[in-house]
Amino acid sequence: MQRLILPLPGNEVFASQLAHHAGAALGRIESRRFPDGESHVRLADDPAGRVVDLVCTLANPDPGLAALLFAADCARELGAREVNLVAPYLAYMRQDKRFVPGEAVSSYSFARVLSATFDSLLTVDPHLHRHPSLAALYTIPTTTLHAAPLLADWIAANVSRPLIIGPDEESLQWAAAIAERIGAPSVVLRKTRHGDRDVTLQVPDLGHWRDHTPVLVDDIAASGHTLLVAARQLIAQGLPAPECVVVHALLDDSAYATLQQVFARFTSTDAVPHPSNRIALAPLIADALRQGLRD
16 A cells, blocks of 8 residues: 655645555645644545654644644554655754753753654754754664755856855865765864854955856845855855755745845755755655655
């Protein structure tokens, strides 16, 4: 029996592509709000005896979390053989320690909730900072996929003479992997953060790269402020208007509009629906589902 792909609201396009590439059946979840604000969920397809993959990118997770949990529990109650979560973007990875007394360490709390609900978790480039892997947080089997090869291939096909630039030390792995794959030079900047929107960057003299197109690469663009500061400093050195390529675009309309003023082009994967989506992840994820990959 075919595995069943069930998209949570807002994930229908991605789930359709995933089902196509994975050779799976595409189902439907009906969801609405009762007048008191509570969530109503109905599975429109029978999950009995099937491997069920709920597809839900977890950007802005809070409004839809109840529906996700109810759908998973419903699938299990109705006889699904497995209930898995495909979350191209995995939320609640930043608060990975108690920075001040009394804070909730939400990365652990969120992991406990998902681990109690699903049989496995698949995601793309989670923001692992203080944890070596998802296994440090999650008690269920996890699959972590990496989009750097896709970013590299897109850059090679769309940017002439790229200079790969990581905006801070945390992006070193991105810059190095992408540059190596396409045989391009790379540079990593140094960042000092003074607040959420207050950063300073140390940019080396890049004057000898003026015949290259700078391409800033990173895993997440949230406020976009670091990318904005970096782009302005590169332009001030006389380099061409830079490109930017990221995995997860979490930018609101205002931040995206500001970045569009300084970047020649801003590109992201479709892990999070966004106007900048140009790199498809469905083939990568479908391949992992077919092979049953695990970390």
